[in-house]
Amino acid sequence: MSSLNAGFDVKRSGTGVLTIGKEIGYDESHLDQYGFSMEKKNCRVMLINPPVSFDVFYGEWDLSDVKSSSPPLGILSLASLIRKYGYEVDVVDAHADGLNLDDLKKRVLTFKPHVVGTTAMTVMIEAAAEILKAVKEVSPEVLTIAGGVHITAEPTETLRRYPYIDFGVIGEGELAFLDFLDRVVRQKDICEAESLVWRDGDGKLHSNPRRRFFKSLDEFPPPAFDMVPNLFNHYRLSVFGTKKFKSVGLVSSRGCTGLCVYCDLGVVGRGYRYNSAEYLINLMKDVYQRYDVTDFLFYDDLFVGSKPRLRKICEIIIREKLPFTWSCCARVDFVHKDMMKLMKQAGCWMIEYGIETGNQRIMDSMRKNVTVKQVEETIKATADAGIITKGNFILANPGETHDSIMDSINLACRIPLNYAQHTFLQPLPGSELYETAGKYGTFDPAWDRFNTFSINFIPHGFTRQQLIDYSKLFWRRFYLRPRIWFQEIKKIRRKEDIQRLWLACKAFVKTVFYRRKLPQFVLRQRTPVSLVH
Numbered sequence: 001m002s003s004l005n006a007g008f009d010v011k012r013s014g015t016g017v018l019t020i021g022k023e024i025g026y027d028e029s030h031l032d033q034y035g036f037s038m039e040k041k042n043c044r045v046m047l048i049n050p051p052v053s054f055d056v057f058y059g060e061w062d063l064s065d066v067k068s069s070s071p072p073l074g075i076l077s078l079a080s081l082i083r084k085y086g087y088e089v090d091v092v093d094a095h096a097d098g099l100n101l102d103d104l105k106k107r108v109l110t111f112k113p114h115v116v117g118t119t120a121m122t123v124m125i126e127a128a129a130e131i132l133k134a135v136k137e138v139s140p141e142v143l144t145i146a147g148g149v150h151i152t153a154e155p156t157e158t159l160r161r162y163p164y165i166d167f168g169v170i171g172e173g174e175l176a177f178l179d180f181l182d183r184v185v186r187q188k189d190i191c192e193a194e195s196l197v198w199r200d201g202d203g204k205l206h207s208n209p210r211r212r213f214f215k216s217l218d219e220f221p222p223p224a225f226d227m228v229p230n231l232f233n234h235y236r237l238s239v240f241g242t243k244k245f246k247s248v249g250l251v252s253s254r255g256c257t258g259l260c261v262y263c264d265l266g267v268v269g270r271g272y273r274y275n276s277a278e279y280l281i282n283l284m285k286d287v288y289q290r291y292d293v294t295d296f297l298f299y300d301d302l303f304v305g306s307k308p309r310l311r312k313i314c315e316i317i318i319r320e321k322l323p324f325t326w327s328c329c330a331r332v333d334f335v336h337k338d339m340m341k342l343m344k345q346a347g348c349w350m351i352e353y354g355i356e357t358g359n360q361r362i363m364d365s366m367r368k369n370v371t372v373k374q375v376e377e378t379i380k381a382t383a384d385a386g387i388i389t390k391g392n393f394i395l396a397n398p399g400e401t402h403d404s405i406m407d408s409i410n411l412a413c414r415i416p417l418n419y420a421q422h423t424f425l426q427p428l429p430g431s432e433l434y435e436t437a438g439k440y441g442t443f444d445p446a447w448d449r450f451n452t453f454s455i456n457f458i459p460h461g462f463t464r465q466q467l468i469d470y471s472k473l474f475w476r477r478f479y480l481r482p483r484i485w486f487q488e489i490k491k492i493r494r495k496e497d498i499q500r501l502w503l504a505c506k507a508f509v510k511t512v513f514y515r516r517k518l519p520q521f522v523l524r525q526r527t528p529v530s531l532v533h
Contacts, residue, residue: 024269027175027212031219034175036182041086043185046113047075048104050120050127051094069096069235070249073299074119074148074173076223081174084221087181091227094131096234101134108135108142115184117177119148122429122450129162136164143184147173150447152266153430155197156205168197171267172254174220176211213269217254218279222286231291247295248287252280256301258331259367262394264430265301272305277312284324296326303328307336314339314346325349327388332378333370340385350388350418353379358411359404362397376415383416390419395474396467397425398433398440400459405470412478418487420478424455424467475512 253274
């Protein structure tokens with residue numbers, strides 16, 4: 001497998017197969033069994049969320065009016081855990097604060113950390129690496145470490161490209177990072193930590209065996225929201241996924257049992273683990289009491305995955321008369337139709353479904369293991385329960401035809417969806433498609449092109465311009481219908497509702513009728529680059 005781009009081979013770094021829980025195994029132990037000391041330590045740890053322009057995320061589409069920004073939940077979860085175990089922690093959200101490299105250097109010189117860590121998706125890895133390079137420039141003795149979905153998918157290749165990243169963490173970060181820090185403090189066997197990627201004195205890269213998936217998620221403290229700037233001055237969640245500007249996003253489970261070829265679940269696995277209903281309700285209560293938040297957006301891939309847990313969550317909210325509203329994501333084959341009325345009663349106002357396509361042949365090739373008929377039935381049942389529906393679609397799949405794209409557009413308009421959106425297929429590092437995409441079209445694997453609103457894969461039989469035209473047709477056909485406009489006008493109750501609708505309208509007009517000047521990395525996407533497999 002070779003790429004015609006930048007001379008880099010396109011391959012997973014040996015961790016791709018380790019995404020199913022039963023293959024790695026589950027850690028049934030408890031935190032206190034590891035023997036980590038909770039005494040205060042003379043070790044300062046800085047965790048940085050990289051500063052990435054919204055142009056990187058949205059490419060040529062001008063979605064600046066509805067851009068969303070959420071607190072970095074992964075970093076805040078790590079910060080909360082290591083703070084509990086006695087480390088002095090500084091969280092720097094360079095993205096929310098708009099910090100540049102000079103600003104970050106000043107923060108490093110002021111805090112004087114012993115360890116600096118960052119996280120990154122593939123499209124962010126260049127920015128994350130530049131941060132750690134800047135750290136090394138002002139404090140060469142600092143240990144730098146990176147984790148997240150990209151490092152998990154491409155650990156050794158990432159450290160090979162970026163020598164100023166000293167270590168990488170594969171998979172879930174909590175216990176792996178805590179173990180790493182414990183070894184740093186004790187100055188003993190640092191490179192023997194599980195899930196660690198490291199280089200020896202000769203520059204040779206090593207990838208240690210992966211740590212098993214930890215099951216007792218309730219033992220992890222909740223995210224340290226107190227360690228970031230004001231939640232509502234610096235962050236704004238999606239106007240389509242929340243009822244209010246003042247909303248908070250949460251994650252209450254990990255993993256997904258689906259086998260979709262386009263997904264990379266290397267960090268959390270294909271098993272399903274979750275916080276208990278009691279843990280989640282207590283977290284929601286705490287956020288409510290601290291920040292006066294009553295609206296929550298659950299980012300879980302499979303929030304509805306456990307029917308007993310879902311029922312208990314709903315029953316507690318109803319019994320205690322908690323003033324919460326919430327939305328969640330779901331697969332159409334995991335939603336329990338007999339639970340929908342209870343969910344509605346407990347404050348669930350919207351369910352976001354991964355529909356992906358309206359063509360059964362494409363659905364089967366994705367290994368979604370659902371039918372178009374199931375999609376139709378589930379969306380109807382959700383709407384009948386009084387819950388708003390949102391459908392997510394993927395255009396430009398392997399094997400796509402002009403007719404199959406029209407099937408997706410027609411399905412979106414035929415079923416009772418309140419909202420619909422699409423992205424373009426991205427063969428993500430760590431996914432099955434990352435290795436096979438070149439068989440089905442033109443694929444450019446450059447890491448800065450993994451942006452679902454831009455195009456880095458063009459199926460056989462299409463041009464880039466044709467995909468853009470179908471994208472605009474999708475938006476026009478769905479949203480330029482009287483039913484959609486009437487539903488939005490009927491929802492207006494407050495000044496905030498008018499503001500949210502205005503932002504959505506501006507984004508729609510800019511997306512469908514306006515082409516802004518393309519960032520340089522998007523311009524490069526117009527150069528055909530294919531893979532030879």
